[in-house]
Amino acid sequence: MEMRRLRYFKTIADEGQITRAAKKLHIAQPPLSQQLKLLEEELNVTLFERNGRSLILTESGETLYRKASYILNEIEDTMAEVQAVDSGAKGVLKIGANKSCFAYLLQQITHIRERFPGVQFKIREGDTYTLTKEIHEREIELAIVRLPANETEFSTVPIPPEPYMFVVSNQWEGFGEKDSVFMRDLDGIPLLLLHRLSGKGQFEIVTDEFKRLGFNPNIVVECPDAAMLLSLTAAGTGGTIVPKSTLEAFSQENLRVFHLKDFKAQAEAALLWGKDRFLSKAAREVIANMEELY
Structure with missing residues (x-):
């Protein structure tokens, strides 16, 4: 069994389609389909079932996928280890x-x-x-x-752990000369919050703090990109709440940064x-x- 065919098979399984797998492997679709056919003939099993345009692993395919993943990972690690010794x-x-x-x-x-x-x-x-x-x-x-x-x-x-900071455009009125605010001071301010694509993260941590203090934030933007949130904040779209170290990597031009006095959670x-x-x-x-x- 050729390692190349195993790699092709695993990529097809990962992508769920011949077309996407061919694009990822940078080869044409017909040769890839032919390699899959040859692998099934070599093993005398059906590895995929068609469901519309998608390919779903059969029980035999699932077994080969587990073994192929292990073998390919071991080969990759072995090559990396040998090259590391040499280089x-x-x-x-x-x-x-x-x-x-x-x-x-x-x-x-x-x-x-x-x-x-x-x-x-x-x-x-x-x-x-x-x-x-x-x-x-x-x-x-x-x-x-x-x-x-x-x-x-x-x-x-x-x-x-580090504290969360409230950030707003330096043209935003209502904060005077102070450098720290209470969460209640944010009531009604349009908020732009970090929100990951899946699972619990910064969004839930921040909104849980608002719940703890008994009021609902005015959330107008959810986004996983901190740089985009800070750009929108600098443009005056609203305020954002981010971990303190986030501000060290990006420009703070047109921004004011405040400590949150009663924000108990810390960023980890x-x-x-x-x-x-x-x-x-x-x-x-x-x-x-x-x-x-x-």
């Missing part, structure tokens, strides 16, 4: 981060560039749901994300990576540096 501190570090965690990412990129100038970076941005999925799929080695994140599924380096983040997975030398250095820092 030393070179290669590519694949790392992801929430935009609200970019300050931590910038810190680590600076550190790795100083320690290992030969390392290149492939950086993925996304919410916690997206990045944890990419760790599972081995698209990235590490991710710096906001919690919660099903931490039991990963190895982690926790980052110390962590560095995550897959358990029992081989990591590049650069990835291991990031882990060691963050363990030393935090």
